[in-house]
Amino acid sequence: MKMEPILPFAERTCPRLSVVVPCFNEEAVLLMLEARLAAACREQVGEDYEIVLVNDGSTDRTWPLICVLAERNPRVLGVDLSRNHGHQLAVTAGLQVCRGDLIMMIDADLQDPPELLGAMIAKIDAGADVVYGQRVARHGESRFKRGTASLFYKLLNRLSEQDIPVDTGDFRLMTRRVVDQLNAMPERYRFIRGMVSWIGFEQVALPYERAPRAAGETHYPLRRMVRLALDAITSFSTVPLRMASHLGMLTGLAGFAMLSWAIWRWFEEGTIIGWTSTIAVMLIMGSIQLIILGVFGDYLGRLYIESKGRPLFIVREVRSQSRAAQRGAI
Numbered sequence: 468m469k470m471e472p473i474l475p476f477a478e479r480t481c482p483r484l485s486v487v488v489p490c491f492n493e494e495a496v497l498l499m500l501e502a503r504l505a506a507a508c509r510e511q512v513g514e515d516y517e518i519v520l521v522n523d524g525s526t527d528r529t530w531p532l533i534c535v536l537a538e539r540n541p542r543v544l545g546v547d548l549s550r551n552h553g554h555q556l557a558v559t560a561g562l563q564v565c566r567g568d569l570i571m572m573i574d575a576d577l578q579d580p581p582e583l584l585g586a587m588i589a590k591i592d593a594g595a596d597v598v599y600g601q602r603v604a605r606h607g608e609s610r611f612k613r614g615t616a617s618l619f620y621k622l623l624n625r626l627s628e629q630d631i632p633v634d635t636g637d638f639r640l641m642t643r644r645v646v647d648q649l650n651a652m653p654e655r656y657r658f659i660r661g662m663v664s665w666i667g668f669e670q671v672a673l674p675y676e677r678a679p680r681a682a683g684e685t686h687y688p689l690r691r692m693v694r695l696a697l698d699a700i701t702s703f704s705t706v707p708l709r710m711a712s713h714l715g716m717l718t719g720l721a722g723f724a725m726l727s728w729a730i731w732r733w734f735e736e737g738t739i740i741g742w743t744s745t746i747a748v749m750l751i752m753g754s755i756q757l758i759i760l761g762v763f764g765d766y767l768g769r770l771y772i773e774s775k776g777r778p779l780f781i782v783r784e785v786r787s788q789s790r791a792a793q794r795g796a797i
């Protein structure tokens with residue numbers, strides 16, 4: 468069977484600006500989002516924009532709503548993924564579909580103000596390739612979330628050779644050459660903000676205050692945050708793999724010290740230290756070995772999954788007023 472390229476949009480023209488929005492169960496904010504985004508875009512680039520709304524396998528009325536929006540506004544393009552692929556892959560899908568010279572990524576929940584678009588474009592005009600929003604304040608986020616986020620960025624920057632700016636999300640404006648590079652990166656464990664900073668070119672921060680969610684609930688409970696953190700660390704660092712030798716040396720030294728102490732006591736007092744200490748050492752050694760094996764296993768597992776080379780996402784349907792786009796994609 469001949470393989471069709473995923474989204475042949477040759478017929479579509481390339482707008483000046485594309486906005487990519489991943490949407491997972493966002494029915495409560497979609498209308499507001501489209502209104503505010505469209506207004507912000509219109510103010511900056513007139514009608515020369517497109518909004519790509521990616522439905523990431525929502526279980527509520529998000530997709531029908533996106534279809535309505537696409538019908539109403541010719542600048543809206545809806546992309547329906549076959550199932551929930553996760554935030555980073557939904558964004559990836561949007562980035563592959565969009566055609567703009569400038570590309571903005573923004574969450575659907577309006578925590579990041581679309582009105583910053585003007586300031587971002589100004590920085591691009593001044594020579595930047597990436598303008599990332601940097602949160603100076605995060606309203607409506609728990610202390611726990613802020614604390615863990617800051618700890619995570621510290622750890623990540625410690626472990627990885629790549630400097631990843633702290634307190635940034637995926638809210639950013641990028642030039643076409645950055646997005647083309649991003650699209651050419653095939654890995655499936657994607658930590659997009661890290662990948663963008665790896666790409667290089669001129670990257671500048673735009674400080675802003677992060678608002679609370681406009682409506683709905685966060686889809687990043689602790690479990691998902693941990694998963695994203697693991698993706699980030701294993702994609703950008705091999706330090707954990709090397710942890711084995713360091714830990715091994717450390718426990719080796721400790722074992723040697725204990726052994727010397729036991730021999731010394733044997734000579735001095737004629738007593739052999741009982742089995743408690745033996746068991747303790749065995750437990751410590753055993754657990755360290757298991758931890759290290761786990762770290763190896765994690766990297767190995769990722770290698771295995773990457774090696775399959777499966778597509779990153781699967782598109783069920785694309786909706787827009789342009790018929791050519793529709794036919795091409797299905």
Ligand code: UDP
Nearest residue numbers: 489490491523553554557574575685686687
């Ligand atoms: N999202 C997605 N797929 C998912 C989870 C989230 O596309 O599996 C989208 C979601 O609709 C939102 C963005 O990713 O636009 C960020 O999610 P959320 O606001 O829940 O995360 P938080 O801001 O709390 O970290």
Ligand code: MG
Nearest residue numbers: 574576578680
């Ligand atoms: Mg959010």
